Every structure is written in C-alpha cells, then in structure tokens.
Amino acid sequence: MEIIERIKTNKSIDNQTEIQKICLHKLQLSPLPNPKSELWRLSNQSKFSNFLDYSVSEKNPKFDTPYPNTSQNTVRLIIGENCQIKLIEENYSIQQLSEDELVKYIKKQISCFDQNENWGDLLNLSLSSSKNILGLKINGSKIPPIEIFSHASSNSLNAKTLVIFLEKNCDIDLLQINLGKDNSSLSQSTFFCLEANSSVNHGVVSYGENKSNLLNSLNVIQQRDSEYNLGSLHFKFNYARFEIRIKQSEGNAKTNIKGMQITKKDEQISTYTRIDFNGPNGFLDQINKSLADDESHAIFEGSIIVPKIAQKTDASQLSRNLLLSNLAKIDTKPQLEIIADDVKCKHGATISQLNEEELFYMRTRGITLPEASKLQLSSYFQEIISFIPVSKDKWDLLDKLLNEN
C-alpha cells in the first residue's frame, strides 16, 4: 500500500491545496480505517488492500463514454475532462461553483468528519486535485437532465469529487455514472445540498470491468420541504463500497431510496447507509436489494437515526436479498436508533432463493430453466431500474444485467 506510506510521510501530493492539506493531516494521525469497527469489520482486507495498490493518477486519458449522447436535451459532463460549464438560459442556470464557495463548503463538511466513518471522503479529498473536483450550482425550472461521468483508468487510482448545490424551488433529474476499467480503483465522493423546496431524482450507476475497485461515497443534506429520490445500481466490481449519508437537517423532508448491488465470482460489494433525521415530520422509504451468486459476498448495513427532535418521523427500511449459490454470502443489518417517542418506523430483511414454484410454473409452459430464471430476475431488477432517472431510454441496464453480467 504505497499510497498509505506516502500519506504517512506526507509525500503523496505536490502543490497541495488547502483542502488536501486538511484531509492529509487528518489521515496522517490514523491513515487506515479501523478493521474492527462496525463499518469496516466485514470488508475483505485483501480486496481493500488491492484498492490501495495502484498509484494515484491525476491524468485523465481519453475516455470513450458509453452510449453516445443522442439527446441534445441532456447535459453531459465528465469529471476531469470538461469541467467548464456555464449554462444560463431563460428558465434555469447550471454554473460552476467558484473556488471560494467550493473550499468553504468542503471545509465545513470536513470539520465534522469522523476519521473512521468518513475515511473514504478523507482519502478522496486528499487525492483529488482541483481539476478532478466538479462543483455545480443549479437553479431555475425546466432544467434539462444531467449525466455526470467519473472513471478510473487501468492500473491507477483516480479520485473524483462532485459537489452540487440545488437552489430553492428547483428540481432536476441527475444520473451519475461511475466506470471502472480493468485493474483500476476509483474513489468517488459526492456532496449534494438540496435547498428548501427543491427536488432531485438522482441515479447512481456504477459498473466495472475485471478487477476494478470502487469507493463511492454520497453525502446529502436536505433542507425543509425538499425531496431526494435515489436509485442506485452497483455491479461488476472486484471490490466496491457505497456509503450513503443523508441528513434531513430541519426535518419536514422526504427521502426515497431504491438501491441494488449484484455480486458474482468472488466479488464483494457493500452498501452502508446512515439517515439522520434532525427535525420533525421526516419521511424515508428505503429498499435495498442484493443478489449474490458464485462465491461472492454482498453486504448491506443501514441505520436510521431518530433523535428526540425528530417527532412524527415516518421511516421504513427494507433489505431484500437473493442468494443464488451455496457458496455465496449475504450479510444484512437494517437498524433503527430511535429516541423520539411519536414516530412510525419499521425495518426488515429477507433472504431467499429463486422461487421454485414460479420456476416450475413457467417451465410447464415450455420456458426453459435459464429463461425462466431470467424472467424472474428481470422482475427483481425492474423495481430498482425503473427508479433510476435519465437511463430509461438509452441505458439498457436490464439487458446489461441479464445478458452481460
């Protein structure tokens, strides 16, 4: 883990920015997360080491984006490549955050970071150079859909950061795509701030190639009367972690999450979510699906924090899992921490295999076992995929999952 040695000796980055200095300083005290902590205890240490094995690259070799942008209506941005954007139209504007705004916001976030819980973000911000940070300020109405790409190139570790301010009363559809090349590691941190009465349909689709790794962290702050809808899909990674932290800072906000991770071969993909209700009348509806095949390992740990101030919270968290092989493993732990006494909170988990009676029924209609399994899986995937915005018309995700994965 050359990179950790370099962080320890503060030799990792030349011309460090203010943010990099702060984060490196925090990491130097304890450069690795505690493997015994709740958040990291199930993480495969050898795969995690593999994530850190590549040397940091600030270069962004020519990237061929999949699925050409055929719609003139969609704004497409690639972090590290074409971060220059200033789109001011009659009804809306999409502009870059100024350096000052960006630094101020990130510094505020870092100030409350925990070395263990936010290790992924600290590493990301230590390694992200200015050109690999994209900050956007969006306001207005009738905003076109936005696609944002992050990618890691072969034999290197790339760190990309995205910061988005969604100003009052506006709503957007945003699809974030994280792509890992063969033998690569991608560190992606996203900071999303939804101002009052704003709404976002956010899709996060991450997929890799052979031996690609991903540390994906998503931090969302929701102000009152905002609505945050997240549809996410992670597959084809040797090792991937998706950490979601959402804070309803004043309550009176709505969050819907539908996420899925698919593991095959000996892959390990995990999702950690923490939803904080910091005010009354918050709403959460979360479903996380895992599908584990071969000798792979899927992990879900979710926590919902409801302090005394968060009365009348209505939250539900469900973990649904499909285990397709005797050697595959699924760990799931949805949990609630409730102090408030007037709330409606529920959580649950199910683990099952493909339904034998459904399969037999389809087979008695002449449908072969592989086709019947595919039909069943497509219905399992469909609930999540249909929740991912922007992707419907051109990103044939269902086909990708059923035929390529």
Place this chain on the structure above:
Amino acid sequence: MQSQMKESDPILEVENLSASTDNLPILKGVSLSVYPGEIHAIMGRNGCGKSTLSKIIAGHPSYNITNGDIKFLGENINSLEPEERAQSGIFLGFQYPIEIPGVSNLEFLRVSTNARRKFLNKEELDTFDFEELVKEKLELVKMDHAFLSRSVNQGFSGGEKKRNEILQMALLEPKIAILDETDSGLDIDALRIVASGIKKISNAQTGIILITHYQRLLDEIEPNYVHVMSDGQIIKTGGSDLALELEKKGYEWTDKFIKKT
C-alpha cells in the same frame, strides 16, 4: 418427439406408476391410457394423489418416479424436463395458478407460445403478430385485453386466474391437457365460460384429463371415463354415470374397491 402415431395409439400411457417425495410414497402403481378425442375425469378425496399424478406427468422436480413409466406419443418421458414435456404438447392447468410479480402476462404468454411453436417448427411470433393471435383467443374465455398488461396472475380473482390458464391452453394447443381442479373457486357463470373454452379447444386429436371433486364440471363437459383414486391408486374406472353415482353415494362407497397391499 414427433412420432408417427396411428389414430388408435394412445396419446398418454401411464403404466404402473409409483412415485415418492422425501421418501414418502405418494403414487402406488397408477395405470391410465388416454386416446385421441377422449376426456377422462379423475375424482377422489383430498390427498389421494390426484394433483401429484398431474404434477408428475408434467415433470415436477420434487417427485421421484420409483417404478413404472409415463409414455407420451409412444415415447418414455420419465427423464424429460418439464419444459421439454410442455413444448412437446403436455399442458398442466394449475389448481392454484402461480402469481409472478413483475413479469408481464403478455410477454409470458408470448415466450410460452413461441417455445411451443419452435418445437412444432412453426415460425415464432413477434409482439405484433402475437397480439393478433392472443386477441382472438381472449374471446374464447371472455377475458379483457387489459389482463395482458398486468403481471402474470397478480391481482387476478380466482376465476380470472382459471380463465388465464385456459387462455394459455388455447395458445399452446397441447396434445393432452391435464386440468387440475379448474372448476374450484368458480361461480356458475365463470364455470360455463371455462367449460365452453375447454370444449372449443379440444378436438378429435387431443386428450383431456379433468381432475375434479364435483359433478357440476362434468355436467358441462361429459367425460368418456371416470376414474376414482384413493391412497395413490386408481381403484375404480367407469363411464360418466360413475360420477353421478359418486355424487349420490360419496367416496365411502368406493372404499370397498381399495386393493389390499
């Protein structure tokens, strides 16, 4: 499996069939032959093995054949997969049709129909052509087109599920249809619609096995033979009047025919 069959050859022959699940014997030497154009009814108390017989003929993987043979169009099908049996022309209408959330009924019917058509060396149908075909078949069971856009059997009433089974039978054009308690849960009107559908689909080349508890289905579709099952065996076979006799006397009357093993 498209054998050269003579008109007089049976479509289905079950010969001394014994089967078990989890080492528990369920069928204990069942024999039955169905010839083209024949309608057979199988009756018997709950748990006597009627539904198990139908599932074993359809190839349910939970049951093991411990003795005997199932021959379809002259060939032994003991080791065929359920889908191979279905493609070759065996249809099982379920007592409790399975709900498959998220799978569109239309797509399910199209994939099934094309699997059968492929076996018959007929051209597979695209969505457009299939819609035409299915529209015509919907008439047989008086089903609304809206059922096609819903998930398979999800949210269907008991009667709608049974009509969907007969719709599948109409599309697949089987050589033999085994209908497991198709009449259960149907009101009088729905029973008539289902019975009329079955009659329109069946012809001189097909065979039908009706598994039922009640005479009312047999009032609509008169069987050539009625078999009474008890404890995994066929203990009595007769004509359609046997069902009437059973209706009058109950199953106790047939206990005297049970073979001592």
